[in-house]
Amino acid sequence: MTHVAGRKPALTWTVHLSVGLLVLLWVIPTLGLLVSSFRSGDQIVSSGWWQALFTQESQLSPIRVAGEEVARDGVFVIEGRLFPGAARVSAWGTSSREPAAYAPGATADLGEGMGLRVEGDGFYVLTSARTTEGTRLPRIFTTAATPPEFTLANYRMVLFSPMAGQSILQAFLNTATVAIPATVIPILVAAFAAYALAWMEFPGRALLVAAVVGLLVVPLQLALIPLLQVHNALGIGKGYLGIWLAHTGFGLPLAIYLLRNYMVGLPRDIIENARVDGATEFQIFTRIVLPLSFPALASFAIFQFLWTWNDLLVALVFLGTSNDQQVLTGNIVNLMGSRGGDWEILSASAFVSIAVPLVVFFSMQRFLVRGLLAGSVK
Structure with missing residues (x-):
């Protein structure tokens, strides 16, 4: 049963x-x-x-009374507003020990002829029998009920306001300049190599396949310094060409292994019939193998793009940290150091950073499993 x-x-x-x-x-x-x-x-x-989505009642950060002092009816008056928007004051005070000592509309006696009144909409009035110039004005501790509020100001600041030396928009463009060629170049190189290892007979082919598999387990950190020295000797140490070649070298073992396993699983009859009909190896590769291998190509493209888009280590080593070359991950690290308390800026920056990878993944994810499992089952 x-x-x-x-x-x-x-x-x-x-x-x-x-x-x-x-x-x-x-x-x-x-x-x-x-x-x-x-x-x-x-x-x-x-x-x-x-x-x-709900109205929240919370204690806001204390605000010190400020504004232009004017003489009115024999007293000196300073008026202002605690906060913009639709928040409503439910209680207020002038001391951190009693932040909710007064109700909205009540007047607090501050001594020496000075009084303070805070209305429910956040409007406050400070009155004094004598001028307040040179006097340290009191702080207002407010408990307010804040209705739900959403704003695009965070994204406007992130995309168009210079922060930490540059705007996120410039870092976004730099990251795209790195990630797109660093994804396309390994695919082009690996596709040719995978076809040769899958369908062309030549001495040492098995050794090359074993070498590719061995390179999959080599940590890229071991190659960073030697590779940077080679790039410096060639004059491409700090620039886009250097980082494109670095990402290509680090991504080729996985690309060749993945594509080769997929191409080996293609029907042999199609390849042999094309050869009998007089097709060259290049024609077989471009007209038959590449179209049939699109799921594997898309699978590697997802992995390589996500890796290069979110990379920080390789970018720091081969590209640098100047404002005109800094990538998104490096810029966000700088924001965490210089603006660590501005969580709204960090959250907007982080979502800008992950938006493109999310679009790429969801648009191509239907090919991911099919391409990764290719060649694993006969």
Whole structure:
């Protein structure tokens, strides 16, 4: 009775639940990052992203009274507003020990003929019997109810305002300049090599395949310094050409291995019939093998693009840290150092950084599994 029709084995349900859990573990942080990127800094500090759609009552950062002093009815008056927007003050105070000592509209006696009143909309009035010039004005501690609010100001600042020496938009363009050629070049080189290893007979082919497999386990960190010395000797040490060649070299073993396994699994009859009909190896490669190998090409393109887009180490070594060459990952690291308290800026920058990889992955993911599993089962 364990295999009754219509019932799924326990292992199947376990797999489905595990996959669903993994999806949630990836989707929830991404959703939180997206929501936080549209919120202000005060909202991020005062409440979690899952509360973004609800009115939140929280204690805002203290604000010191400031403004132009004017004489009115025999007293000196300073007026101002605590915050823009639709937030409503529910309580306020002038001391960190009693931040909610007064209700909106109440007047606090500060002594020496000085009084302070804060209205529910955040408007405040400071009155004094004598001038306040040269006097340290009081701070206002506010507890306010803030309605849901979303803004594009974070993205405008990230994309168009210079921060940490340059704008994220320039770093975005630099990253695209690195990632696109560093993805296309290895595919072009590896496709030719994979076809030769899969369908062309020549001495030493098995040794080359073994060497490619061996290179898969070599850490790229071991090759960084020697490769940089070679680039410096050739005059391409710090520049886009150098980093393109570096990413090509680091990506070729996986590309050749993946494409070769796929091409070996193609029907032999098609290749042999083309040769009998007089097709050259180049014609077979371009007109038959490449179109049939598109799933494998797309699979490697996803991996290589994600790797080069999110890379920091290789970019620092082969490209440098100048403003006109810095990539997104390096720029975000600088933002974390110089603007670590501006969580709204960091969240918007991070989402800009992952937006393109997400688009690339979801547009090509249908080829991923088919290309990776090719050649594993005969």
